[in-house]
Amino acid sequence: MALLLCNCQKDELPTDVENTLTPISQSPIQKIQYHQLPSYIKDQVNNSAERIADKGLLKKTSTPFGDIIQDQVGILTTNDGVSSYTFAMKSLASNNELSIDNLVITENSDGTLSSQIIRYKPSEKWLQNRNSKGLNWDNYSGEIMIYDDWGKLKAVGEFLNGEATRKTTNKEMAGRDDVMDCVVTEVSVAGLEQNGEFYPTDIIIDYHCSSGGGAGGGSDHGLPNGGGEFPHNTGGTHGGGGGSSANNGSSNSPQIPTVIDDRLLFDKIDGGESNAIPENLESLINLGTKPIAEYSDKCAGIQNIWNSYPNNEVSGYITQDNQLLVIDVLPYNGGTTSGTYTYNNITYYPYPDSSGPPTNSYNGMLHSSGYYLIPVKASVHTHSPCRRDGTNGVSHGVGSDDLTRALKAPNIKHFIVGCRAIAEYNGTKSNFFNIQTGFLSTLCKNIQ
Numbered sequence: 001m002a003l004l005l006c007n008c009q010k011d012e013l014p015t016d017v018e019n020t021l022t023p024i025s026q027s028p029i030q031k032i033q034y035h036q037l038p039s040y041i042k043d044q045v046n047n048s049a050e051r052i053a054d055k056g057l058l059k060k061t062s063t064p065f066g067d068i069i070q071d072q073v074g075i076l077t078t079n080d081g082v083s084s085y086t087f088a089m090k091s092l093a094s095n096n097e098l099s100i101d102n103l104v105i106t107e108n109s110d111g112t113l114s115s116q117i118i119r120y121k122p123s124e125k126w127l128q129n130r131n132s133k134g135l136n137w138d139n140y141s142g143e144i145m146i147y148d149d150w151g152k153l154k155a156v157g158e159f160l161n162g163e164a165t166r167k168t169t170n171k172e173m174a175g176r177d178d179v180m181d182c183v184v185t186e187v188s189v190a191g192l193e194q195n196g197e198f199y200p201t202d203i204i205i206d207y208h209c210s211s212g213g214g215a216g217g218g219s220d221h222g223l224p225n226g227g228g229e230f231p232h233n234t235g236g237t238h239g240g241g242g243g244s245s246a247n248n249g250s251s252n253s254p255q256i257p258t259v260i261d262d263r264l265l266f267d268k269i270d271g272g273e274s275n276a277i278p279e280n281l282e283s284l285i286n287l288g289t290k291p292i293a294e295y296s297d298k299c300a301g302i303q304n305i306w307n308s309y310p311n312n313e314v315s316g317y318i319t320q321d322n323q324l325l326v327i328d329v330l331p332y333n334g335g336t337t338s339g340t341y342t343y344n345n346i347t348y349y350p351y352p353d354s355s356g357p358p359t360n361s362y363n364g365m366l367h368s369s370g371y372y373l374i375p376v377k378a379s380v381h382t383h384s385p386c387r388r389d390g391t392n393g394v395s396h397g398v399g400s401d402d403l404t405r406a407l408k409a410p411n412i413k414h415f416i417v418g419c420r421a422i423a424e425y426n427g428t429k430s431n432f433f434n435i436q437t438g439f440l441s442t443l444c445k446n447i448q
């Protein structure tokens with residue numbers, strides 16, 4: 001399994017915190033809402049939905065799938081002009097296995113469209129060993145299966161620690177000579193490196209068809225199968241802005257670039273399916289709303305809220321994958337801010353799903369019981385009075401609102417941004433500690 005690093009340059013940021021910003025100017029990845037899609041992509045989704053629900057001639061040889069979820073859509077544009085649109089799919093109650101399904105619509109550079117369903121079935125050991133930033137796709141262990149949008153299995157690959165074992169063990173493949181010649185051979189992981197840490201964002205799946213159902217042939221129901229419509233890797237760069245090294249074999253190996261949507265996998269792991277999250281969070285905490293702004297670069301976000309609101313206290317959270325959520329703009333002297341909820345020793349920022357999903361993607365996010373819950377590791381808010389009183393904003397005692405906030409969220413860190421100073425506080429000490437002075441552009445890296 002190849003690992004691709006995309007070191008993207010950051011744009012200069014405007015100062016209006018009301019705008020949701022993703023300051024990655026060259027990123028080939030977008031997250032949009034379904035209603036923002038062009039009509040011809042929506043038509044393709046509807047066509048696929050009809051085929052998935054079809055009970056006709058293929059029902060004995062096809063796999064049933066859940067409905068296509070029409071909320072967040074991941075778009076990946078490759079260097080050779082291919083775009084893919086990835087949609088999460090609901091899990092059927094009859095599917096007791098731990099897996100997720102994505103519909104991927106691929107738009108070739110000549111405008112041709114194709115649809116395929118990708119099923120990910122990770123191993124239990126891989127799930128148990130996932131790191132604090134979420135699923136570690138470059139070391140993936142488990143199966144990846146590719147279906148056409150009629151539910152007919154076309155290719156399958158088995159992986160161990162990121163390496164394709166090329167063993168076909170899935171029972172659906174047994175006796176299927178027309179598809180046994182297709183196998184997923186490699187998965188390349190692309191992403192962004194920020195502040196010295198790598199965040200996986202998308203994958204590119206290679207599969208090879210040798211004969212029978214294979215390369216050079218046509219396609220069933222519009223699925224490119226080898227030499228059909230799907231664009232082949234002919235040696236040029238392909239994928240996540242940094243180019244793909246995925247093609248290590250035949251030049252006829254088809255590829256499916258996709259921004260994997262693993263939100264429902266976390267739901268299954270962490271209890272979303274069983275409604276383990278209470279349905280009355282508003283009676284348990286000071287429930288917030290959808291973030292005012294979201295910054296994939298936390299330092300750019302912290303600098304922006306400090307510059308943009310000299311007469312307000314601005315409050316937010318640092319997510320587990322080092323992004324910034326801006327959640328409240330409070331009066332000059334502060335006030336009560338939106339709270340957190342802790343579940344299975346993980347602290348989340350929750351808000352009602354009636355507001356819609358967050359703009360950015362967050363590793364470990366849950367969608368359960370009518371809420372989106374984003375895992376966080378620290379709170380952060382600004383202290384504006386120091387701009388007038390000549391102090392650094394962290395030399396006085398911890399205020400009552402701050403103490404209350406820390407007491408209610410003891411499992412995460414809490415930071416203050418003052419005048420050329422930052423500091424920590426908790427619910428048991430009356431004074432700030434870990435006070436650091438200097439320029440915010442440097443200090444912000446230590447807010448984590």
